[in-house]
Amino acid sequence: MNTSDYLLANAKDGVLAFVTKDFSVTYLLFKSICASLVIELKNRNIRSGDRVAILGKNSPFWAAAYLAILKINAIAVPLSTMLSADNCERNLTFVDCKFLFVDKSLYAKYSGICQKIEYFCLDNSLLQTENVQWKFSGSAMKVNRDAALLFTSGTTARPRAVRITHRNIQANTESIIQYLDLSAAERLMTVLPFFYCYGTSLLHTHLRVSGTLVISNTFAYPETVLDLMEATNCTGFAGVPSTYQALLRNSTFPRRKLPYLKKIQQAGGKLYNELLKELINSHPLAKVYVMYGQTEATARLSYLPPELLSSKLGSIGKGIPGVTLSVVRESGEPIQTGEIGEIVAIGDNISPGYLNDPDASREKFSNGLLFTGDMATVDEDGYIYIVDRKSDFIKSYGHRVSSYEIEACVLQIPDVIAAAAVGVPDEYAGEMIKVFVVLRNNSILKTENILEHCRSHLARYMLPKEITIATTLPMNAHGKVIKSELKKMGGPY
């Protein structure tokens, strides 16, 4: 089935599809907006297989553009709104983009690009769209064709675009809906960008169940998000570790009642046990789902059932329905208990590869297997625990040190909001351990206190040589700390 038809198949006309601070959009209106943008694309001669980019903050119009592109079997290319105009243009050229949907509010920043490519401005005027029929197509389609190209968050010299097929989207969406037990009653506070695979998965899953997405683009001021959650009785929230760090340690979230909040989702990196426990205890009536995935898997690979949070704290769980995860040695054999290996995945959500990058594709994907680049152990019940990214291990005095372990230790200190451990070349140690920390407002904690804490908890070869207190950590558009930038830093950041 065409993915847009698939996503709108259960839509209940009278139910709210999107809510913002200023307006709401029912599924009836949303379908009309989607249908009108399909007409727009056809009028501009956009054909099946053409790449069409979307450049905007989360909005019903972004979502409608996305569905319109998929409806005509063109290929959607969501772009990060944090890109400079040059990098944006580079990405557009890389995918050979034919057309661009751009937020009117971003037009000024990207006006140079708009001189070079045909575009359509998305703004509130689309709310006035007259009733346009959304026509469901009865015919089958080739589900293995590309539906979208998602740029990864990894820092590489050239852009890396993951090919996501219609089958990938539908398989991952079905699976996520199943384990999260989503229904039309969901009202999800959405702060994660749609151009990031985790954000796109929120869009896919909630449209498919005819749920409501409450959109806020003002997480820079967390209180505004919390106010809107209260006002709209949100039943769900999805965040990455930095979202929860901010909510738990820099906002009134732990003190807000939020009686309707039933499901809290966390993915996009490791939320350390201390913070995870704080999250669980902040709203005990809500279920916390710890999840794991990557863009190359459409979004999701595993989840931990909430009831196992205490017995399996720190685990990413097991494969989601339809996905098989194993942890293997270099040789490809499964590891034994106590060993560390790489997580590999197989399932209908695995991307066919990177656009125009056969070498990188060959390395990452092999015989239908996805080599995730994440190193893990497995317990006797088959639950997976990530130890570190393959590339983030620090080689200190002959030992392979997990940066996660150091970070988790430092995060035990209540005044620490965020921590990142990196290795930099050192004559004696091989790599010297440097830790960057961000402290709570008004904290009087000193680097000596942090080192003292590490000394009482970590082995000698795991002790940081240098601790830097920073006001912030460099992060990419997906909320992930850019460790390669920290490695380059000399003095205090």
Add this chain to the structure above:
Amino acid sequence: MQTIQEKLRIFIAQNILFSQNGFPYDDETSFLENGIVDSASVIELVLFIEEQYGISVKDSEVVPQNFDSIQNLSRYITRKTQDV
């Protein structure tokens, strides 16, 4: 003596916009709507005004009415320093 607005314009230009050419917007311009701030830069602003003006910013006070423009920030700082 620099006014609060002048100090804020310099700080934001240098530390958030990384510009040597001053703050290019007027005092009423919304930081958020113009992509001037994100979560990280709001935190930097909080730390800056706490240090500069010796005030203690509560989490619940980090809202657009207090923080989202030179004008709003300056009013907030004035109010807080008078309360102390």
